[in-house]
Amino acid sequence: MIQMKLISKRFGSINPLSIDSYMNADGYKGLEKALKMHPNKIIDELEKSRIRGRGGAGFPAHTKVRALSKQSGDKYIVCNADEGEPGNFKDRSIMENDPHAIIEGMIILAYATGASKGIIYIRGEYQNAIMIMKASIKAAEEKGLIGENIQNKSFDFKIEVRSGAGSYVCGEEFSLIESIEGKPGRSRTKPPYPTEKGIHNLPTLINNVETFANFSHIILMGGDEFAKIGTKSSTGTKLISLSGNVKNKGLYEVPFGTSIRDVIFKLGKGVKNNRKIKMVQLGGAAGPIIPEYMLDMSIDFDRFENFDSKTGTGAIIVIDDRFDLFDILLINMKFFVNQSCGKCAPCREGHVQIVNLLNKFINHRATEKDLMSLENLANVIQQTSLCGLGQSSMTSIISSLRYFRDDYFSKVRY
Template identity: 45%
Template sequence: MKPILVLVSVDSNSILLGAKQFVNYLRETLEKYNLKDSVDVLETGSMGVYTQGVVMAVFPDDVYYSVRSVADVEKIVSEHLLKGRPVLSLEIPRERLKLVVEREKVTEEVRIVLRNIGMIDPRSIDQYIARDGYFALHKALFEMKPEQVIETIKESGLRGRGGAGFPTGLKWQFTAKAQADQKYVVCNADEGEPGTFKDRLIMEGDPHSVIEAMIICGYAVGATKGYIYIRGEYYGSVENIQKAIKDAYEYGFLGENILGSGFSFDLTVRLGAGAYVCGEETALLESIEGKSGRPRLKPPYPPTNGLFGKPTVINNVETFANVPQIILNGANWFKQFGTQGSPGTKVFSLVGNVVRRGIVEVPMGVTVRELIYKFGGGLVGGKQLYMVQTGGTAGTFIGVDKLDVPLHYESFRDHGVSIGSGVILAMDEDVCPVDVALNTMEFFEHESCGKCTPCREGTRLAVEILRRMSKGQGKREDLDTLKQIAITTQEASLCGLGQSINVPLLSILDNFREDFLAHIGTTACPKGVCRFEKPMKVKTKV
């Protein structure tokens, strides 16, 4: 190791801000100043909630910079790395540092899933191993029986982090008890929920944690084959996962007779075509099998009749990423975080009008207010918060009266606030709930696979009503019709896509009823933001 180490975030968000260009220029500049023999450059994953630039950290000086141009890189090299003088104009202030990069030192945040992200080169299996990577796999294979692994996951209380919150250990147990000549483990990395990007950053920043967990799961349930189903447009995730799988095979963590244990496991990547409905587990299985990604009728369920009709465990990226640490540290260690009914941590995606957008990992039970104002830095321009959508597009719309509701898997039942996939979409006072509802239902209409009538026709009708309302042509009875659509789709739709429509639609109608009533009997949106309030001007050729 050289005396100085420079870490640079090169996750997909940072790449859009020029991270790759900055890394290349950094290496060229180090060579120009004859510093390449004394400075190591390490590309790493996301280092935290995003500022307006790419995060670049210099160790052992423990200085973090926000880089926006190659000129900034030149300053850091010529001043800090060459002369030992930190560039104050680029340095991230210490009061901001806790929320941006030094997450492990903040008591409010606990990094279990994100513990390696921003700390290692995600393309280096050696660096993963150096931070206890694959130690959990060794422990499971040589110190635990398959049923003990499952019991540990059950005792930990880990629940599915994709949104449904089903007990992970129980799901594994169902598959373990099923009798079959072949079983599968599938990682749902489709992540089609708008505003959600946590799984992408996990795969970009720490792909081996997911792979290690899937191997452990395979050992526990008796599966010898696994698939990671990734959105095709997640280029960084696909690249890093494929590199990690290749390295895992070379090191003997995948393939025949893993580590001499007698257990074998093979892993393959399958790419999705961007269909939101393929986030539903049976539609995902259909897609892996080469069929159209449309949901199956349930029961039977995947734990007994899944991929190719065989018993299959399906968990999402964040769920799997918890597993190695639970196996290493034990169930009681995991249960010290979070709440009694929802142990552990949750990775939240902060989006919308917040100052600092990005991901944050905190114990279950954090409030919406803490996420927006403590970690998100409040609203851009100091504007007033008007509404928040929690849990993603299929989540709940709430007003400021519910900001102090603790977020866990019981919060929807107790307070009408969904945790879902972990999205916190903050919207300021300039947002119109009617326009937001229309945008939401247009998404569901577009993503409906059309297989069942309630979802296909219900979403279409809801969009028609909301478009009329956005133009000031709505009627009071339209609100009752929208509620009936929500109830019908929830009760009669084939899969989770249609069944979840009622959550966002009913919550926005109930919590922002006055905004909808204000659109009735008027010719324009009271806030002047609805897309369809002004008629389009059509140019006619003469």
């Protein structure tokens, strides 16, 4: 049994559009328990659970929660469902299969932090998820789980759904905030951070869908118990979006520490047509490209930290040996050319030049100097960009320069 279903345990077995169906499957039990606890105690449990954010970067979740709880006045809790990273579909799966788990997690955090405004920001491409989440919010309102004076605990919390309109960068915290304010999704200068000044300059806590879906489980089983799942540095389970050239593409849930190889071969049943793996991209377009020999690496935030990227989203894209490294890199880089917001110079101007350089390799016109230029430019974009997009977009280039250097040399003209 490689899989361990916590977040996905209700997938397929309940009717996502029925709140009763959710409640009959232990739904809102975490909230019920949380409401009997002191708000600070809830945050303590989160801290004990050592859960890290599931959006990709993997920061300890309780830090932001505690920071928000210390702010006074109106504050926002935002669920980031702008899942635009290619290769990811876990957030959509949660929304479409178990929407109330997200809402429950948000209410728990609202109670723990004293936030009264909730927003679920869903990418515009996910029309079905938008419809389901809106209906679920309404159902929760009707049950008195959202609204004023919730469960006679004299706290108010409202949730609204906001739709994205086609912009990958809006998954970045400040771009998301700008978009919620009705502006183009261009990141802001930090500091101040969202928990100090977010939406309309009010304190704002943003978490990923999967992170929210974990909260009621943590409350129900207790932080210490939760921390026993997974590894020392990465607790709990991880939803894995497995795609590419595998036999069984799909969503899987495994405890942290599972090896990538096991996911691909035991759950995904290996490569289609029994071809060889040329490379695997982790996390999505902003993730590293690794060779077959690295697949024994376990799914673990500490391992991922080496890549300085969004590896932690849990996407695994398997690419077989019919494909050339540069095909993949070019698609990734064109993606970022389109998705850069255009605000900061290295990201706006840099990706275009990266594409130019890649084309030189593809056309066998690259020189050793171009290789140096590519490496230098990739590093500069990563080091100097304003937001997470430019800071992580170069991961596939930088990692492939490390693990697939021969592929580069094979295209260099001497």
